[in-house]
Amino acid sequence: MRGARWQVAPADIPPGLTGKYPVLMAQILGNRGLRTAEDAELFLSGDNRLSHDPMLLPDIQPAMARIYRAVLSGEKFAVYGDFDTDGITATALMVTGLRRLGADVVPYIPHRLTEGYGLKTEALRKLAAEGVSLVISVDCGVTAVAEVAAARGFGLDIIVTDHHLPLPELPPAVAVIDPRRYDSAYPFQELAGVGVAFKVIEALFSGTARPLPKEHFLELGAIGTVADIMPLTGENRYLVKEGLKHLNDHPSPGLLEIVTLSRLKPGRLDAESISWTVAPRLNAAGRLEHAMVGYNLLMAATADEAAALASALENSNAERQRLTAKYVARAREQVLSGPISPLLFVEDEECPPGILGLVAGRLTDEFYRPSIVIRREKSVSTASCRSIPGFNITQAIDRCGHLLCHYGGHAQAAGFSLKTADLPEMSSLIADITARELASLDLQPVLSIDAEARFHELGGGLYEMLSQLAPFGEGNRPPLFVSRCVTVLDYRFMGTAEEHMKLRLTQGNSVWEAVAFRQASSLKKILPGPLDVVYNLELDRYNGRETLRMNIVDFAPSV
CATH class of the missing domain: 2.40.50.460 (OB fold (Dihydrolipoamide Acetyltransferase, E2P))
Incomplete structure (x- = not known):
């Protein structure tokens, strides 16, 4: 370095x-x-002594009661996830767990290009029209106040499970399970979305006579936690360490196919293998097309079923690498065309939405500055953000919330959308915020x-x-x-x-x-x-x- x-x-x-x-x-x-x-x-x-009692999660009891009632009465569920690796693994884990409890459940992952991130009213309305009465979100939903309120209006119950930072107002859901809630008694706040899903399933199984089949759940938990760049301390250490054991000893058919195609060594997989090889492939479909390909691979029951899906992901990943190199080069040209400011703010009308975050990450790594990469479109523009230690990009975006349609994220990674007409005001405001807060920071990597x-x-x-x-x-x-x-x-x-x-x-x-x-x-x-x-x-x-x-x-x- x-x-x-x-x-x-x-x-x-x-x-x-x-x-x-x-x-x-x-x-x-x-x-x-x-x-x-x-x-x-x-x-x-790193054993299960690091694991905490899921009954300490906020709203876990009303969530369990509603789920048990829905299972016993034969209601139709939907698990509503996200299109990144954390969201895909969380969806697979929640669906698998609910089905083993006897639930009639379908997955729903929004299309990144046509729907965007998070709970969407039209998608929820569609699910209700298909006979769904209970939706459980994973890795999203904690800021979807208006969307959950609308869903209640057309008779849909929502249980939110998420790990992102809530707004001051929580969605009016049956339950909002998020260890980051200000009133949460849960001892560990750094679970990924898949980690929260795992704890919910753990709680549900603890209320039955059925043993919790941890092996595949922990395998999914390890992949989602590492992919979402959560700290490998505390309970995450247990989830990832145990999950890697199962991934090395007897991976599910879909994951074994990824390992084989990418020439990883079975039995020698570590967290770096997930970061650099497994997660990018699971992410690739959602970046360019639809993340259900990655979900279907995780749920594949046989090697034959997994082979075609893994091959499709391999092709998507190669295309993702090509596009990333192309748009990183274009972004660098913009950055280097003038003085380098404390915030790197890049616009590209052609950059695919699924590539924005990768470009922002590369810029931040190279120039050690927070970066925002925006796809400008006629009416609504979309952005991905990456940051450096010491500057919480989500808190900075929150101060621009009055200009945004949707936003959310973590301290060093976030995203938002806004009306294109508001883009000049937004860029000026976020640049001022960044300049003030970074004035006292040494913009040199440590x-x-x-x-x-x-x-x-x-x-x-x-x-x-x-x-x-x-x-x-x-x-x-x-x-x-x-x-x-x-x-x-x-x-x-x-x-x-x-x-x-x-x-x-x-x-x-x-x-x-x-x-x-x-x-x-x-x-x-x-x-x-x-x-x-x-x-x-x-x-x-x-x-x-x-x-x-x-x-x-x-x-x-x-x-």
Whole structure:
């Protein structure tokens, strides 16, 4: 991460961890907020002790009562989801759970291009006309005050399950289940939409004599949680860790087909496999066409049924990659055409709605600025937003709420739509808000480093202990070390364009192999001088041989 500011954590070890672990491991555990040996043991185990009682969720009892009544009386349900991976997995999980309880239930996922995000009155009216009397939302609905009120008017009951930040006014639903509600007693607020759906099903099964079939549910929970970039701490750690076990041991037919087509190694899947391979494919259909392809794949009962669906997703993903590259290049041209402001505000009349968020994410990653990418249309324009640590983009958008038709999201990812006539006023207002709030921030990425280490401290089973910290992801990154005054014994270039580099490094009497991806051109300018290197440890599996090596993340000439 060239240009990043290195921030090395203090070399403090909590008294409760002193002598319980090697120094580096104890320091890393302390950096993650773990102060006692008991806290550390629970974190490393990541077992169901991290799971909380679903009966603590707000409105869970009226929701259970209404669902039980609907099942017993044979009412027709609909599960109304979202078109991203979190929404697709939450829909599949809720439908599967309700069907196992005997419910007559159908899925409904809106079309991104023709309907947009969230509960829509016309879609709810259509469901009511088809005989649906109860709709359960997943990963959406907590801000749909007007839509839920309208649904009540034509005789539809709504149960909202969501994880987004509510507005001051809650929808007038039978129940609004959201751990982020201001009056929520639930101990963990960071569940994904699929996590909330899992807890609702868990509560429903606890009120019956039926055992909860956790395996497939946890598999779906892991995928949705990682894909929605939720922190892998607390209860999410349990959901993802257990879900990965089932995904590796006996994945469902649809997920096995994705793993096979994408050349992942069964049994070696981790959270990164979900982030970079599984989730983009499940997302691809909803970005360009209809997300029901991804839902149907998750629900596929046989390998034959899954094969055609997985192949379709593979093709959609390739097209998504092509379109992303095209519109990122166009967006970069806009950004670089003038002075780079604190907020990157890009308009493109042709960018597909499903690509907006990907373009915004790439801009934020490259320029370390909040970004808003807008598809301007004749009457209504649509936007996706991404942000940086320290700037809550959803709170900023909320202050422009009077200009918007719909909006919602998280601290670092959001979306909205508005009348195109209001776009100039909106762009001016959000730019002023951003400029004021970012004035006190250093707009330079920070590389958070866990510890300064000498090479000789990295052996003795440290890697095996570090592996217990997995699954890694948001809120629980792989530990980063910095070592100073490192000598480069030799190096060679890798890759067709020689953009990567393999090195042998030494410090004291210790020698380590290292690899630096996409950094060769910068590294060769300062070699062979001594280096300070920032890295994590990884196991390289090549030709059936396992080698522990350093993965260099950043470097600088030693002073």
